[in-house]
Amino acid sequence: MAFNHSKANLKDHMISSGGDSIARVLLYDVTQMIVYGDRYDKKRCSRKDYHKMFANASRTLGVSGYVWAQIQRIVDEERGLLERKTTVFWGQTPLPATTKLELLFAKLGWG
Numbered sequence: 001m002a003f004n005h006s007k008a009n010l011k012d013h014m015i016s017s018g019g020d021s022i023a024r025v026l027l028y029d030v031t032q033m034i035v036y037g038d039r040y041d042k043k044r045c046s047r048k049d050y051h052k053m054f055a056n057a058s059r060t061l062g063v064s065g066y067v068w069a070q071i072q073r074i075v076d077e078e079r080g081l082l083e084r085k086t087t088v089f090w091g092q093t094p095l096p097a098t099t100k101l102e103l104l105f106a107k108l109g110w111g
Contacts, residue, residue, distance in 0.1 A: 023061040
């Protein structure tokens with residue numbers, strides 16, 4: 001018999017599927033959104049503001065401070081890696097990569 005999604009209970013599902021891990025994954029996603037947000041709007045927050053956002057997300061999802069700190073460290077390391085990759089792959093590029101692709105597509109008649 002197939003699982004009846006229309007009668008699913010989210011709380012039961014969270015408990016049976018390891019709600020702790022789901023909360024950690026959600027906190028990871030939220031932490032990424034917070035950390036990467038300023039890359040898009042160019043408005044960096046103070047460390048204190050970031051700390052408040054992380055703490056609120058952690059508290060809301062019921063994730064301990066130790067786990068929250070580990071997740072934040074992973075996201076910080078990933079951001080550092082992204083910045084290094086950006087420098088290596090696009091640092092000396094005279095045109096943004098998307099512009100080069102657009103030019104190529106135009107030459108091929110795809111754009």
